[in-house]
Amino acid sequence: MNIFDPNIIERGASPRSRESLQMAAKYIIGALGASIGIAYISDVLIADKKIFGGTTPHTVAEKEWWEATDKKFQAWPRTAGPPVVMNPISRQNFIVKSAES
Structure with a gap:
């Protein structure tokens, strides 16, 4: 089943299952964006701000x-x-x- 197919309801899938697939996609995309944000912030803090100490050679x-x-x-x-x-x-x-x- 393709969640991006606009004819999903016509094939017999209930509107409720389409909504749940859209909700799942929303959470997956949100979680992916959040994890990329956390990784970027961690990289900046550790490598650039040197929160654990050290200097750039x-x-x-x-x-x-x-x-x-x-x-x-x-x-x-x-x-x-x-x-x-x-x-x-x-x-x-x-x-x-x-x-x-």
Whole structure:
């Protein structure tokens, strides 16, 4: 039985069962929204507000550190094959071509 079918009453289902299905859908959607809200608030309190203490490491907070680390990773020599980017997801390409070719 499809709760979104507008012809549910014509197929022999009582109007009462249709109302109960709509009520069930309302509670399920409400509970899903509430659980997402609780998860978001918990994430903000724990990760951003640091209610259990702690600090954000400077390696995560400082852009200069990230750029220096990325530069170091890109400078590592490759011995097995053509040079590849160490973090291909951020580059959106997988093989680095030299400027000479």
